[in-house]
Amino acid sequence: LKESSELVQRVYMDITPTPKAEKTGEKILEDGFAIAGAAPVFTLQKKFVGVLYGGVLLNRNFEIVDKIRDTIFESGALYKSKPIGTVTIFQKDVRISTNVLNEDGSRAISTKLSSDVAETVLKNNKVFRGKAFVVNDWYLSAYTPIEGVDGETVGVLYVGVLEKPYKDSLFWSLLLFFAIALLGVLIVGVISFRVAERISRPLLCLAEAARKLGEGDYDVKVDVGEREDEIGILSKVFNDMVVELRESHIALKTWTEVLEEKVEERTKVLKTMQDQLIQTEKLAGIGRLAAGVAHEINNPLTGILTNASLMYDDVPEGDPKKADLKVIVEETLRCRKIVKGLLDFARQSPPQKQLLSLNEVIEDVITLVRNQANFRNIKIVLELDPLIPKIMADKDQIRQVVLNIVLNAADAMPNGGDFTIVSRIIDNSYIELVFSDTGIGISEEVKEKIFEPFVTTKKTGTGLGLSIAYGIIERHKGKISVESQLGKGTTFRIILPVVKDERQA
Incomplete structure (x- = not known):
C-alpha cells in the first residue's frame, strides 16, 4: 500500500497551544483520521474475487465541514468578520478540519479542544451541550463523540453558533428598554409636576385647616368654591369630618364625666375589697395566734384542769377550799373552750x-x-x-x-x-x-x-x-x-x- 505524499502533508501538523485546553505535552500530529468503506467484489458467476476498499481523509478536509455549516446555518453569515455558525472535526482533542477562524482569519486547525469539553466527550463518552470557549471566543455549542469500528471514541464532531450576537442583541434590547423607561419617567415626571402644581394650592388650604384642627379648632372650614373635581370632593369630605369630630369631641367630654363617676364607684368597690383583704390578713393572724395558743397553753391547761379536778374531788364538802377549787376547774374549762374556739375559727358559715x-x-x-x-x-x-x-x-x-x-x-x-x-x-x-x-x-x-x-x-x-x-x-x-x-x-x-x-x- 503506497500513500500519496499530498495525504502525508495534510496529516502532519504542529499542535498549537490553545487557551483553556488540557496540557498533554503532545506537540505534533502524525496520524490521520479518515472515513472508510469496503464492499465485496464478485464475478458474473457470483464468485467472490476480492474487496473494494476506499476512504476519505478528514485532515484539512474543509469541504466537508463547510458543507455541514452551510446546511445548518445561512451560507456565509458573519458577525464582525467572524462566522456565526461553525463546524469542527476533532481527531482525539486536536482540530483537524474546521471553519473556526484564528485572530488572523486563518482556519484554527491544530488547535485543541477545551479541557471541560474533552472531559465530558472523550473521557466520559457523553454529548456536551452548552456554552464553551472555542479557540478565542465563546460559542453555544454541541459536541458529540465519534466512535471507530471497534466502538472506541476516536474523535469529536462539533457544531456551534457564536454567542456574541445574542449577547449584543440582549444588551441593546436592555439598553433600548431602559431608554424607553427613562423617557417614560421623564414624561410622567413633567405631567406629574403640572398636575401637582394645579392641585397643590387647594391642598395647602387643606393642610392649614388640618393644622388648626390638630390644635383644637373644631370650627375650621375649607372653602374651595364650587369645584366638583376630586379636590372639591376632598374638601367637602374634610368639612364633614370636622363636623363629626366636633360632635365626637362633645360626646367624649360627656363620656369623660361619666367615666370619672364610674372610676369613683370602682374605687369604692376596690376599697371594699381592700377591707376584705385586711380581714383575710386578720384571719391569718388569728390562725397564727391559735397555733401558738394551742402549743403553749393547751398542755399547761390540761395539767391544771386534771390536778384541780382531783383536788376538788378530795376536799370534803363544807371545806371553804372546795369553792375555790370549783372556780379553778370552771375557769380552766373556759380557757380550754377559748383555745378550742380559736382552733375552730376556720369553720365557715354555710x-x-x-x-x-x-x-x-x-x-x-x-x-x-x-x-x-x-x-x-x-x-x-x-x-x-x-x-x-x-x-x-x-x-x-x-x-x-x-x-x-x-x-x-x-x-x-x-x-x-x-x-x-x-x-x-x-x-x-x-x-x-x-x-x-x-x-x-x-x-x-x-x-x-x-x-x-x-x-x-x-x-x-x-x-x-x-x-x-x-x-x-x-x-x-x-x-x-x-x-x-x-x-x-x-x-x-x-x-x-x-x-x-x-x-x-
Whole structure:
C-alpha cells in the first residue's frame, strides 16, 4: 500500500497551544483520521474475487465541514468578520478540519479542544451541550463523540453558533428598554409636576385647616368654591369630618364625666375589697395566734384542769377550799373552750349562694393585689374563657379561696416569676380554674397533707388558708387539687359544678 505524499502533508501538523485546553505535552500530529468503506467484489458467476476498499481523509478536509455549516446555518453569515455558525472535526482533542477562524482569519486547525469539553466527550463518552470557549471566543455549542469500528471514541464532531450576537442583541434590547423607561419617567415626571402644581394650592388650604384642627379648632372650614373635581370632593369630605369630630369631641367630654363617676364607684368597690383583704390578713393572724395558743397553753391547761379536778374531788364538802377549787376547774374549762374556739375559727358559715361570674371574681382579686409590693416582679397572665357560664356560689367565700391561692403564689416567688390563671368549661357541666406559678414548689411529703390544718411551707404561715379553701370548695360540691415539683412551680386546680341553662351570652 503506497500513500500519496499530498495525504502525508495534510496529516502532519504542529499542535498549537490553545487557551483553556488540557496540557498533554503532545506537540505534533502524525496520524490521520479518515472515513472508510469496503464492499465485496464478485464475478458474473457470483464468485467472490476480492474487496473494494476506499476512504476519505478528514485532515484539512474543509469541504466537508463547510458543507455541514452551510446546511445548518445561512451560507456565509458573519458577525464582525467572524462566522456565526461553525463546524469542527476533532481527531482525539486536536482540530483537524474546521471553519473556526484564528485572530488572523486563518482556519484554527491544530488547535485543541477545551479541557471541560474533552472531559465530558472523550473521557466520559457523553454529548456536551452548552456554552464553551472555542479557540478565542465563546460559542453555544454541541459536541458529540465519534466512535471507530471497534466502538472506541476516536474523535469529536462539533457544531456551534457564536454567542456574541445574542449577547449584543440582549444588551441593546436592555439598553433600548431602559431608554424607553427613562423617557417614560421623564414624561410622567413633567405631567406629574403640572398636575401637582394645579392641585397643590387647594391642598395647602387643606393642610392649614388640618393644622388648626390638630390644635383644637373644631370650627375650621375649607372653602374651595364650587369645584366638583376630586379636590372639591376632598374638601367637602374634610368639612364633614370636622363636623363629626366636633360632635365626637362633645360626646367624649360627656363620656369623660361619666367615666370619672364610674372610676369613683370602682374605687369604692376596690376599697371594699381592700377591707376584705385586711380581714383575710386578720384571719391569718388569728390562725397564727391559735397555733401558738394551742402549743403553749393547751398542755399547761390540761395539767391544771386534771390536778384541780382531783383536788376538788378530795376536799370534803363544807371545806371553804372546795369553792375555790370549783372556780379553778370552771375557769380552766373556759380557757380550754377559748383555745378550742380559736382552733375552730376556720369553720365557715354555710355559703350564701348567688349567681356569679368566676371570671369577675378572679379579675377583682387580681385588681386588688396587682400593685402590692410582693407582686411587682410577678408577670400575671389571665386566660379566662369569656363564654363560661355563671354558677351558684358564695361570692365572698369564692373570693377568699382565690385570694388565698394568689397570695400563696406570690409568697412562693420572692424573686419574681410567672403566674397564670385559666378558666374553662368542661363537658358543659363543670368549670375548671387553674392557678399555676413558677415558684419554689412543694415537696411530696408536704403535698400529701397540704389541705390539713396548720400545714404550711412558710416560716410565718399558720397552715389554715388552704384548709379553709378546701372546706369552702367542699361545701360548694367542688374539688380542689394540687400538682407541684420542687424548683419548678405549683398548680392548683378547682372544679365547680355549673347551673344548667344559666349561661352568659
